[in-house]
Amino acid sequence: MTSFILPPLPNTMKLDRYHLEADDPFTTFYFTSEGPKGKISKVVQFTSFSESSFYNLAMGDYNPATGEIDDMVVTDNGDSEKVLATVVGAVYNFCEHFPSAWVYAAGSTPSRNRLYRMGINRYYEIANEHFILLGETENDWEPYVKGKEYSAFIIQRKLVDLDYEKQNAS
Amino acid sequence: MLRNSEKIFDKVQVNPALNKYSNVVLFPKKVAKAKEAFEKLGLPKVNQQSC
Numbered sequence: 684m685t686s687f688i689l690p691p692l693p694n695t696m697k698l699d700r701y702h703l704e705a706d707d708p709f710t711t712f713y714f715t716s717e718g719p720k721g722k723i724s725k726v727v728q729f730t731s732f733s734e735s736s737f738y739n740l741a742m743g744d745y746n747p748a749t750g751e752i753d754d755m756v757v758t759d760n761g762d763s764e765k766v767l768a769t770v771v772g773a774v775y776n777f778c779e780h781f782p783s784a785w786v787y788a789a790g791s792t793p794s795r796n797r798l799y800r801m802g803i804n805r806y807y808e809i810a811n812e813h814f815i816l817l818g819e820t821e822n823d824w825e826p827y828v829k830g831k832e833y834s835a836f837i838i839q840r841k842l843v844d845l846d847y848e849k850q851n852a853s
Numbered sequence: 854m855l856r857n858s859e860k861i862f863d864k865v866q867v868n869p870a871l872n873k874y875s876n877v878v879l880f881p882k883k884v885a886k887a888k889e890a891f892e893k894l895g896l897p898k899v900n901q902q903s904c
């Protein structure tokens with residue numbers, strides 16, 4: 684019988700990131716951004732809306748005083764790289780629990796979309812090793828082309844054939 | 854699965870207080886946009902086993 688497992692993450696992806704907390708089904712994640720603007724609570728949520736394995740990824744600032752979540756706000760807390768790395772950590776963790784999930788991500792604004800694209804482009808080789816990366820076009824999904832502008836992305840964690848790994852290790 | 858997860862990233866701590874959000878859509882506008890894409894394009898047709 685062939686067994687599949689998610690491939691391990693290389694040390695190069697051990698980026699500085701915030702401590703993550705999650706709910707029990709591992710679909711809602713929480714962390715605190717720290718910077719010149721102070722401590723800002725962030726929530727990341729993976730939402731499915733059908734019986735399929737299609738999930739939406741969204742992130743926003745959480746206001747503990749009002750309980751409101753704002754995904755349009757530009758926090759500008761000087762830690763966008765660390766925040767992005769933390770969201771990537773949430774994606775990895777989510778995919779460990781939902782390995783067949785397709786995760787759809789679209790920025791709330793063109794500038795946030797650009798930030799996501801820059802993140803993918805910067806770590807494209809590693810991301811491509813671990814995920815199937817597709818970009819949304821007018822009529823279809825297409826394999827992600829580095830540098831090309833997309834309105835949204837969709838990813839799925841790649842699986843490794845353990846039997847193949849074992850055969851090649853021996 | 855969790856064992857592997859711990860190897861890959863720092864362990865994610867479960868916070869039961871977050872469970873109240875598990876069945877709540879926190880980003881309805883984003884989800885509506887994703888739903889549009891799903892209804893228009895469907896799931897990508899990629900066979901993992903052929904990757």
